Amino acid sequence: MSTDMSFPSPAGDRPPSRIPANVPVVAFVLLAGWTAAIFLVPQFRFDQFSSKARLPLETVGLFGAGLVATLAYVRYSLTGLRSWRLVAVAFVVLAASQLMFGLVLPTGGFRAHSRLDFYQWTGVRAIAGGLLLAASGRLGRSSTGRPPHPMRSFLASSGLALMGLGLVAGALAAARTHLPRLSTATRSAEAFSIHHLTGVDVVLGLAGTALFLTLAWRFGGMPELGGMRPWVVGAFIVAAFSGLHYMFLPTVFTNRTSTGDFLRLGFSSLLVLGFVWEAVRSQRAELAQSRRLVAAYEAERARVVQLDELDRSQAELFGLLTHELMHPVASIRGFAVTLLRRWDQLDDEARFGVVERIESQTTQLRDLAEEAITVSQLDAQPFELLRRTEPAANIAHDAAEMVDDLGGRLKVRIEPAGERAIVDGDPARILQVLRNLLSNAERHGEPECPIELRVDAVGEEVVFSVADEGPGIGPDDAARLFRRFSRIHRDGNERAPGAGLGLYICKRIVEAHGGRIWVQSEPGTGSVFAFTIPAGR
Numbered sequence: 381m382s383t384d385m386s387f388p389s390p391a392g393d394r395p396p397s398r399i400p401a402n403v404p405v406v407a408f409v410l411l412a413g414w415t416a417a418i419f420l421v422p423q424f425r426f427d428q429f430s431s432k433a434r435l436p437l438e439t440v441g442l443f444g445a446g447l448v449a450t451l452a453y454v455r456y457s458l459t460g461l462r463s464w465r466l467v468a469v470a471f472v473v474l475a476a477s478q479l480m481f482g483l484v485l486p487t488g489g490f491r492a493h494s495r496l497d498f499y500q501w502t503g504v505r506a507i508a509g510g511l512l513l514a515a516s517g518r519l520g521r522s523s524t525g526r527p528p529h530p531m532r533s534f535l536a537s538s539g540l541a542l543m544g545l546g547l548v549a550g551a552l553a554a555a556r557t558h559l560p561r562l563s564t565a566t567r568s569a570e571a572f573s574i575h576h577l578t579g580v581d582v583v584l585g586l587a588g589t590a591l592f593l594t595l596a597w598r599f600g601g602m603p604e605l606g607g608m609r610p611w612v613v614g615a616f617i618v619a620a621f622s623g624l625h626y627m628f629l630p631t632v633f634t635n636r637t638s639t640g641d642f643l644r645l646g647f648s649s650l651l652v653l654g655f656v657w658e659a660v661r662s663q664r665a666e667l668a669q670s671r672r673l674v675a676a677y678e679a680e681r682a683r684v685v686q687l688d689e690l691d692r693s694q695a696e697l698f699g700l701l702t703h704e705l706m707h708p709v710a711s712i713r714g715f716a717v718t719l720l721r722r723w724d725q726l727d728d729e730a731r732f733g734v735v736e737r738i739e740s741q742t743t744q745l746r747d748l749a750e751e752a753i754t755v756s757q758l759d760a761q762p763f764e765l766l767r768r769t770e771p772a773a774n775i776a777h778d779a780a781e782m783v784d785d786l787g788g789r790l791k792v793r794i795e796p797a798g799e800r801a802i803v804d805g806d807p808a809r810i811l812q813v814l815r816n817l818l819s820n821a822e823r824h825g826e827p828e829c830p831i832e833l834r835v836d837a838v839g840e841e842v843v844f845s846v847a848d849e850g851p852g853i854g855p856d857d858a859a860r861l862f863r864r865f866s867r868i869h870r871d872g873n874e875r876a877p878g879a880g881l882g883l884y885i886c887k888r889i890v891e892a893h894g895g896r897i898w899v900q901s902e903p904g905t906g907s908v909f910a911f912t913i914p915a916g917r
Contacts, residue, residue, distance in 0.1 A: 404600065404613040411621040418628060418639065437641055438483050444648030445475035451655040457530035465534055466515035470508040472538045473545055474648075477504040496556045498626070502584050503548040505623070509591040511541065516598035577627070585627025592620035607661045611654025619647040708741040715741075754812075754885050765806040765892055769916035772801040772842045776835045779814035783822070790818070791832045798835035801842045804916030805893045810844075813889050813897075816882045817846040817909045825850035829906075837915060841895065845910035853901040861899060862887040886911070 449471035456464035481500060552559070560580040596616035600609065622643035631638040715738045719731065726734070773794050780792050803810065814833070821831045829849040836843045853861065864884045890897040890911045901907035 404596065404610060404617060407614050408617050411617060414639075415621055415624050418625065435483070437637065437645070438478055441645055441648060442475055442478040442483065444645065444652055445471045445478055448648060448651045448655065449475060451652075453530070453534055456534065460530075463515040465530075465537060466511050468534060469537045469541045470511035470515070473504060473508045473511065473541050476542055476545060477501070496552060496559065498562060498584075499552050499556075499559055500549055501626075502588065503552060504545065505588055505619075506591070507541065507545055507548065509588075509595065512595050513591070513598070516595065516602070581627055585624050588623030589620045592616045592623065596620065608654040608658045611650050611657060615647050615650035615654070618643050618650060622647060708745045711741045712738055712745075754881075765809060767805055768807070769802050769804055770807045772798055772803050772835050772837070772844070772913075775803065775807055775810055775814070776833055776844065778807075779811050779818065780833060782811065782815050783818045789822075789828070789830050791830060793832055793834045795834070795836040797837035798842070801835065801837035802916040803842050803913045805913050809889045809893075810913060813886045813911060814844060814846070816886050820882065820909075821846055821848040821850070821907075824848075825906075838912075840915050841912040842915050843910060843912050845908055847906065847908040849906040852903040852905050853899065853907055854903050858899055858901060862897065 449468045452464050452468035452471065455461070456468060477500070481497065561578060562581055593616070596613045599616065600613045602609065622640050625638065625640035625643055629636075629638045629640065631641060715734050719726075719734055723731070776792055776794065776798075780790055783790065818831065818833065825831065825848040832845075832847045834843075834845045834847065836845075862883045864881065887897050890913070893913050895912040895914065897909070897911035899907060899909050
């Protein structure tokens with residue numbers, strides 16, 4: 381059997397209680413001061429005769445004790461902890477005594493047998509306190525799991541406790557003429573004096589107080605109570621001082637009311653509030669846990685969808701690259717075989733032409749390999765930039781020198797604001813974007829059409845643009861131009877060469893810098909590709 385937990389929270393982990401931990405200490409100090417004032421100053425004593433107040437007072441007490449017993453039984457049925465069963469039985473005893481001696485049997489003022497009433501009430505407190513003390517012990521805190529028949533074991537325990545209560549009440553009733561004298565049993569608040577207290581008064585009052593203070597200390601050491609702990613400890617402190625107040629004026633089960641009656645009601649009320657407080661916290665914790673589980677499920681589901689999309693993209697990339705790589709590889713092999721078999725039959729000009737074709741195809745292979753590697757890096761991990769400040773004009777001139785195929789067709793135009801502009805980014809990645817845009821302009825434009833690389837600065841951004849006088853781009857192609865594997869349609873159904881990854885990579889690089897990229901084009905009027913990079917200082 382597990383013995384390491386008691387009073388567990390059904391919802392698991394709970395947020396800490398909002399009631400400060402020093403509240404029971406403050407309650408103890410205030411009650412001690414109030415009790416001392418009642419003991420020493422007659423004006424602080426309260427003893428009022430009211431035959432109409434007794435019925436609602438005892439009814440409220442009965443309702444509170446019964447509600448606590450019910451809530452404790454519910455916890456026992458859910459957890460199987462013996463401690464909750466003992467707590468429920470203890471409050472069944474209190475409710476039964478409240479019903480029998482407070483409501484069923486006739487009550488009067490300071491009756492001749494009010495001494496017996498006080499002894500019977502003391503016996504009830506002793507039985508209930510003993511059950512609560514057992515609940516706070518190691519045996520009471522053990523569990524055998526959720527009980528198969530919780531109601532059966534609860535009723536059996538309650539029956540035994542009520543039998544014990546009946547035996548104690550019967551024994552006290554049989555010996556009522558021999559019970560020790562209680563001086564306060566026939567005294568009103570005005571007539572009370574410390575000198576009227578007998579030794580039995582003091583022993584019974586202090587014993588009850590010590591019992592419930594011990595319960596407060598024992599239950600205060602149970603972190604498993606969670607948010608209920610301050611309420612439970614406070615309730616036991618109130619019960620402890622109610623015994624002292626009844627020691628002064630034992631108005632229990634009579635038509636007179638005193639501060640002890642109100643403290644007795646406060647005991648049950650605090651316990652009910654503790655159960656309600658914990659139930660609300662449990663509901664909130666379960667709701668928060670449900671929301672966390674839903675959020676985790678949605679995040680995991682999104683991750684699965686992302687991984688599926690990544691797998692499909694990688695498969696599509698692999699298939700497309702395999703298809704695209706076959707053409708330059710086949711061309712390079714054909715040219716190499718031509719040189720090998722017909723070297724002696726070719727003149728120098730023909731040989732040079734074949735070598736140029738081989739160089740062109742190897743360049744295409746290099747571009748495809750670089751694009752494939754870049755896309756794999758973009759999909760596999762967050763995009764990383766090696767940022768530093770660099771003059772925008774220097775980057776533009778470096779890009780122009782990297783594109784030898786353009787020859788004299790490329791014009792670099794640096795605006796006055798661009799001459800002073802400094803970019804804050806990764807120069808190598810920005811060069812990659814410019815090289816891709818210039819290569820596209822050379823590939824898709826007419827052989828003799830000029831191409832312009834322009835640098836300008838607008839506000840806090842540096843604007844790079846590449847303009848050509850090619851055939852332009854239609855609206856359908858422009859709308860999906862920067863997507864993965866997107867290629868421009870030419871005449872009929874013919875697509876432009878390439879894997880359709882270059883502009884997608886450009887978009888990812890520019891957005892990683894915090895910039896934007898776009899195209900302005902109409903069929904027959906050429907195209908302008910532009911992007912921005914944040915300006916540096």
